[in-house]
Amino acid sequence: MEKNILIFGHKNPDTDSICSSLVKERLNKKLGKENCKAVRLGKVNKETKYVLDYLKLEEPELLESVEEGQEVILVDHNEFNQSVEGIDKAKILEVVDHHRIANFETAEPLYYTARPYGCTSTILFGEYKANGVEVSKEEAILMASAIMSDTLLLKSPTTTDFDKKALEELEKLAGIDIKEYGLEMLKAGTDLNDFTAKELISLDAKSLDKNGTKFVIAQVNTVSIPDVLKRQEELEKAMNEEIEGKGLELFVLAITDILNSNSEIIALGNKIDAVEKAFDKKLENNRAFLEGVVSRKKQLLPNIDKNI
Ligand code: MG
Ligand code: MG
Ligand code: MG
DSSP states (O other), rough: TTSSSEEEOOOSSSHHHHHHHHHHHHHHTTTTTTEEEEESSSSOHHHHHHHHHHHHHOOOOOOOOOOOTTTEEEESOOOOOGSSSSSGGEEEEEEEOOOOOOOOOSSSOEEEEEOOSHHHHHHHHHHHHHHOOOOHHHHHHHHHHHHHHTTTTTTTTTTTTTHHHHHHHHHHHHHHHHHHHHHHHHHHTTTOSSSHHHHHHHHTTTEEEEEEEEEEEEEEEEOOOOHTTTTTTHHHHHHHHHHHHTSSSEEEEEETTTTTTTEEEEETTTHHHHHHHHHHHOOOTEEEEETTTIIIIIIIIIHTTTTO
């Protein structure tokens, strides 16, 4: 595996991280860069599994760590604490991402494509066009899946006109009713019953670091917030274990209603005041309901981060 340039998204991979890695591998190969390979940094979630099953694709291989000098391409992330073990010694050739740039540096020059779009795949779709590369039906569905996942069917405030336009064009290339498919995909990701509390809080967790203050914002999608809250006690126990085990100052779990576009958050740790200030709300029973909040990147993270 090491001879290849490895392409991967963040830890606790979401649909964008997996699909964009697969798409980037395909695009590079079509551009004559054969020696690259999409891999993943963690378990494929149920939403992503729906996509892979639909397309009859294998999961990318799991990558635990990289050796010094390993050539890599990062998609859907840049922060080292969300990346693979050993990333600081790897040779980062390229980044394609739609997040803030933080906790990132390289020793050598690189290609860095950052766009404040709703999804990495929207950027990749632009690369197909810029290079005059044809998009296969499979690639169209991979990119459309990533866009609908990251933007919650274009309803998240992270959605840009670029995402809308890309999805419209990808739907034609995919040749399926993309919104209908997308809703089924999102729903597949809300089946949380057979996860332990510990698994649930790490399915889509982002580790963050503000000048040495470590915190985590995790998110789960659901079609029923009360259903998830039935497990509040065990979720809190798991969150407290993470706080103690990893020396976190704050753990926020956002339970996001994908149909009504709201979130209930549970927040624990020494810095819960950062959350209360961020949303001008007192936590009750460690919880707060955040009307219209669905995006970690645009709503949760920036507001919490500036109050830490
Ligand atoms: Mg992501
Ligand atoms: Mg993304
Ligand atoms: Mg996400």
